[in-house]
Amino acid sequence: MVKEKQGKTGKQHTKEWFEALLIAAVFAAVIRVFVVESYRIPTSSMEQTLLAGDFLFVNKFVYGARVPMTDYRLPSVDTVERGDIIVFKFPQDRSLNYIKRCVALPGDTVEIRDRRLLVNDEEFALPPHAQFLGSMMPLGQPDAQIFPRYSGFNKDNYGPLRVPAAGDVVRLDRSTIMTYGKLITDEGHRVAVAGERVLVDGVPTDRYTIEQNYYFAMGDNRDNSLDSRYWGFLPEKDLVGQALMVYWSWDPHISLFDPVNKIGSIRWNRIAMPVH
Incomplete structure (x- = not known):
């Protein structure tokens, strides 16, 4: 018997290319979501x-990537440390990073x-490239935009303020509701103030147990930074990842329709600069 030598048809080639592209797309999506x-x-x-116009790679698995459309996070391989440059969901608008x-x-504290900046009464050294561009606000000059409201703090004289940790029991009254009210709501409870009493889920209480860990970011x-001094504590659930490396950088103010100057x-x- 003589076997006929058959070549692949155009339809078979198209199917193989489509399958290869689909596998590559799925692989790329998994890398983007979890790694x-x-x-x-x-x-x-x-x-x-x-700098504005820097493009970074962000390590998502280091703190435990979040599974899309769920509250579940993969196990982390490391913990956040003081000084880490972190990417997170903005707590006031989680559509923004x-x-x-x-x-x-x-x-x-x-x-x-x-x-x-002092953390636990020890000075936190100013990062090498950090800067101050405005004038310093003196102690006792309150800023209404600063968290918590009515605290009397400003951007240059702030606190002391303890960053909540899971299991902390905090006192609730009219003087502390500005510090913890939004946090309690974000943890899934209803908060109200009736006269001098604070109600959580409709029950009067003067104590609340913090359910998750929080961070302070600047x-x-x-x-010129809208950070924790203005919007408060960063919930652990909003962590996205740790900045790794700048892979591209150019002036964001030059239009792509001006290719010569853009390039x-x-x-x-x-380019290829580590972030630290």
């Missing part, structure tokens, strides 16, 4: 450490005295 994701620096809040430096961990551009704005010295 490494790209992130672009949109603002100047981390200058000069990171923010990037800041973690300066305090759950259970730490944060204080700023004349711009000097930008390296200290006078000329590439910051070659920042």
